[in-house]
Amino acid sequence: MRFLAPFKIAARALRRNKMRSLLTMLGIIIGVGSVIAAVSITTGATKQVEDKVASLGQNVVTVFSGSFSGMSGRGGWGSAPTLTVEDANAIKKEVNNAVAVSPEINDRMQVFANGLNWNTRVNGESPDYPQIRDWDLASGAMFTDGDVRSLAKVAVIGKTVVDQLFANQDPLGQTLIIRNIPFKIVGVLESKGFNLFGQDQDDIAIIPYTSHMKRINKRTFVNSIMVQAATKDSITQVQNDINGLMRDRHKSAEPDFTVRTQLEVMQMATQTSKIMSVLLAAIASVSLLVGGIGIMNIMLVSVTERTREIGIRMAVGARGRDILIQFLIEAVTLSVAGGAVGIALGMASAQIVAASTGWPTITPMLWIGIACISSAGIGIVSGFYPAWKASRLDPIEALRYE
Amino acid sequence: MQNRPVIQLADIQKIYRTGEVDVHAVRGVTLDIFPGEFVAIMGSSGSGKSTLMNAIGCLDRPTSGLYRLDGIDVSALNRDELAKIRNDKIGFVFQGFNLLSRTTALENVEMPMLYNHRRVSAQEQHERSLKSLELVGLATRADHKPNQLSGGQQQRVAIARALVNQPALLLADEPTGNLDSQTSIEIMGVFQKLNDAGMSIVMVTHELDVARYTKRMIILKDGKIRTDEKVADRLNAENELKHLKQAQEAVKLA
Ligand SMILES: Nc1ncnc2c1ncn2[C@@H]1O[C@H](COP(=O)(O)OP(=O)(O)OP(=O)(O)O)[C@@H](O)[C@H]1O
Ligand SMILES: [Mg+2]
Numbered sequence: 135m136r137f138l139a140p141f142k143i144a145a146r147a148l149r150r151n152k153m154r155s156l157l158t159m160l161g162i163i164i165g166v167g168s169v170i171a172a173v174s175i176t177t178g179a180t181k182q183v184e185d186k187v188a189s190l191g192q193n194v195v196t197v198f199s200g201s202f203s204g205m206s207g208r209g210g211w212g213s214a215p216t217l218t219v220e221d222a223n224a225i226k227k228e229v230n231n232a233v234a235v236s237p238e239i240n241d242r243m244q245v246f247a248n249g250l251n252w253n254t255r256v257n258g259e260s261p262d263y264p265q266i267r268d269w270d271l272a273s274g275a276m277f278t279d280g281d282v283r284s285l286a287k288v289a290v291i292g293k294t295v296v297d298q299l300f301a302n303q304d305p306l307g308q309t310l311i312i313r314n315i316p317f318k319i320v321g322v323l324e325s326k327g328f329n330l331f332g333q334d335q336d337d338i339a340i341i342p343y344t345s346h347m348k349r350i351n352k353r354t355f356v357n358s359i360m361v362q363a364a365t366k367d368s369i370t371q372v373q374n375d376i377n378g379l380m381r382d383r384h385k386s387a388e389p390d391f392t393v394r395t396q397l398e399v400m401q402m403a404t405q406t407s408k409i410m411s412v413l414l415a416a417i418a419s420v421s422l423l424v425g426g427i428g429i430m431n432i433m434l435v436s437v438t439e440r441t442r443e444i445g446i447r448m449a450v451g452a453r454g455r456d457i458l459i460q461f462l463i464e465a466v467t468l469s470v471a472g473g474a475v476g477i478a479l480g481m482a483s484a485q486i487v488a489a490s491t492g493w494p495t496i497t498p499m500l501w502i503g504i505a506c507i508s509s510a511g512i513g514i515v516s517g518f519y520p521a522w523k524a525s526r527l528d529p530i531e532a533l534r535y536e
Numbered sequence: 537m538q539n540r541p542v543i544q545l546a547d548i549q550k551i552y553r554t555g556e557v558d559v560h561a562v563r564g565v566t567l568d569i570f571p572g573e574f575v576a577i578m579g580s581s582g583s584g585k586s587t588l589m590n591a592i593g594c595l596d597r598p599t600s601g602l603y604r605l606d607g608i609d610v611s612a613l614n615r616d617e618l619a620k621i622r623n624d625k626i627g628f629v630f631q632g633f634n635l636l637s638r639t640t641a642l643e644n645v646e647m648p649m650l651y652n653h654r655r656v657s658a659q660e661q662h663e664r665s666l667k668s669l670e671l672v673g674l675a676t677r678a679d680h681k682p683n684q685l686s687g688g689q690q691q692r693v694a695i696a697r698a699l700v701n702q703p704a705l706l707l708a709d710e711p712t713g714n715l716d717s718q719t720s721i722e723i724m725g726v727f728q729k730l731n732d733a734g735m736s737i738v739m740v741t742h743e744l745d746v747a748r749y750t751k752r753m754i755i756l757k758d759g760k761i762r763t764d765e766k767v768a769d770r771l772n773a774e775n776e777l778k779h780l781k782q783a784q785e786a787v788k789l790a
Contacts, residue, residue: 139650139651139655142650143650146639146643150638150639442634443636445634446634446635446636446647447647447651448619448622449593449595449622449628449630449634450622450623450628450647450648450651450697451619451620451622451623451624451648451651451652451701452619452623452650452651453615453616453619453620453651454615454616454619455616456619456651529595529596530590530595530596533595533630533634
């Protein structure tokens with residue numbers, strides 16, 4: 135078969151009308167370009183949010199005191215005095231796949247060291263905490279179950295606290311004063327950066343929850359209980375079991391606790407970008423539709439304008455299908471070339487955005503594929519009618535056309 | 537005459553049905569043209585010459601009648617089969633040149649080969665086009681576009697294009713219609729050379745002068761053949777050109 139001939143003919147025709155070819159492609163270039171740029175930016179943003187959610191820990195299920203569904207005007211998560219250390223122990227003992235548990239007390243106060251002071255979060259946790267948060271120690275070691283039992287005065291601190299109080303020093307073994315009580319620093323956490331809500335996660339000092347409850351803030355309730363499920367697949371089961379267990383233990387009319395999983399947080403956090411994606415897809419289809427109409431329009435003009443050329447080609451032996459293929463290839467070449475330029479331009483502008491704003495951008499291969507296929511599709515669909523019209527021309531009438 | 541006719545027309549009729557009035561453009565033409573003939577079709581404007589040529593060139597279908605081209609009954613063929621016949625059996629030269637604008641002479645000449653049934657390699661296309669241009673004396677202008685060529689040169693490109701597939705038959709509808717007399721003679725020279733090499737040629741013309749370069753003259757009137765006779769005082773393009781040049785020299789000297 136004369137496979138390459140139609141491409142040669144189409145290429146010659148397009149070259150003869152460079153400016154028009156370029157202008158015709160513009161619709162597709164802008165459509166594909168803006169879609170690729172927007173997808174790159176939202177994908178980058180989504181990835182960033184996902185990373186942040188992942189930095190919450192691994193397979194985390196959190197029990198908060200208080201309930202959002204309650205009508206009694208409670209203050210929300212973590213504020214009602216309903217969760218106890220016994221609840222945490224019961225979860226660890228009775229819930230399948232609950233591999234690590236940490237009762238959690240959140241506080242914020244002034245701490246002192248080296249004659250300096252710093253306002254930071256002081257959390258009471260169990261030794262399981264680094265495992266749940268998937269948070270390694272940069273130096274030293276986490277306090278132990280023995281420390282919890284003995285209400286030990288030991289602390290593990292984050293990078294920000296180190297920077298503020300122990301600049302250019304090794305904090306290990308040094309003393310951190312909390313509420314006039316000296317705590318020995320036994321470990322330093324690796325830097326984790328900011329979390330989803332813009333909070334500096336490294337601005338923290340962690341002490342055994344028992345020490346916190348007995349020595350710092352005398353109280354019997356914890357703010358929340360962090361639980362790690364064994365695997366991603368067991369997260370929901372752990373959540374359900376905790377719900378059942380806690381309902382049994384707290385026999386109140388309406389639940390006085392809330393169990394949230396990392397999956398749910400992920401879903402909530404990525405909701406916005408999901409909506410953005412749908413919106414993008416809508417804009418994409420509209421702009422590509424406009425690009426397609428542009429191509430169809432120009433091809434129709436082109437067929438009318440080149441009626442004589444079509445007549446000449448038919449007179450020297452072109453069949454209807456040769457003409458059809460020629461115009462189809464012209465349309466597809468225009469749209470695919472436009473798509474390719476659009477992809478390049480879209481990626482370039484995403485890079486520019488990334489460089490100037492610092493937002494991470496990612497161009498997914500999937501969308502490059504979608505852009506390629508849909509530009510080819512647009513070419514075929516919008517080129518077909520003009521090409522078909524051209525192929526139906528009568529050679530004599532086409533030749534006589536002025 | 538020798539063997540089988542290239543063109544065999546039997547009672548060809550063409551009726552244009554446009555709105556209220558039917559135009560009976562060709563009313564029963566019967567005609568045989570044999571290989572190696574060089575025929576001029578003449579007649580007043582509107583006598584049906586172009587209509588008949590288009591039918592012979594398989595560009596248009598007669599309303600009735602039988603047409604055999606090179607032994608094939610063309611009346612029975614569909615659009616695609618006609619296209620194939622046009623591609624490999626007929627070379628058509630139009631009155632208005634009908635070259636692709638903004639396309640080089642070489643590419644214009646290559647065009648019919650793009651539609652050949654058999655694949656022609658790019659190199660062969662190039663070679664054959666060049667040879668064809670050489671035949672009409674235009675090889676040096678291969679890279680020129682139509683708007684860079686004179687009318688006579690454009691017509692030669694059109695002839696080269698008609699020849700590139702080595703057709704059995706060369707058809708020309710008023711090939712000299714737009715040309716001055718010297719260029720017309722040059723074109724007739726090309727035709728005579730081709731005819732001497734064995735090509736069958738049918739040509740429509742208004743001008744008796746031009747018709748005298750052919751071998752046989754057919755005159756149409758109102759869609760019918762009025763006369764069909766051998767050209768008695770045939771002109772030789774080469775000699776005529778020489779005479780013309782001498783005459784021009786004489787004018788300059790005087
Ligand atoms: N497409 C058409 N539709 C209707 N009538 C037509 C058509 N083409 C030609 N005719 C008519 O058919 C008749 C013959 O036309 P044709 O073009 O064959 O004449 P011609 O001999 O080539 O004339 P000329 O020397 O002016 O070119 C004319 O009366 C013309 O008006
Ligand atoms: Mg005519």
